[in-house]
Amino acid sequence: MKLGIILQSNKPEHVWNTFRLGITTLKAGHQAEIFLMSEGSELETISDTKDFDISTKVAEFKNLKGNIYACGSCMKLRGKEESSVCPISTMSALLEMIDSSDKVLVF
Secondary structure (H helix, E strand, O other): OEEEEEEEEOHHHHHHHHHHHHHHHHHHEEEEEEEEOOOHHHHHHHHOOOEEEEEEHHHHHHHOEEEEEEHHHHHHHHHOOOOOOEEEEEEHHHHHHHHOOEEEEEO
């Protein structure tokens, strides 16, 4: 199964749970991709908290060969031209992810 996940939140708990699901999916032998949109495109600026080790989860997801993409327009609106976490992407690529996924979830 291929799971497409759209992350639109910058709330640490939402981000943390998104990556936990992605990690669980990959460890189960499935594929997972995460597309960052809206506030989700702020991923690299979201700090770890006492309860939510976001940077650890992002690193684990990437180490398991999970793909992460960021909406270029959302990044530009936030004054960013690039991301240290993932490549900048497009709505066409998001549509391709949706089309190729067996299931799509939005956080």
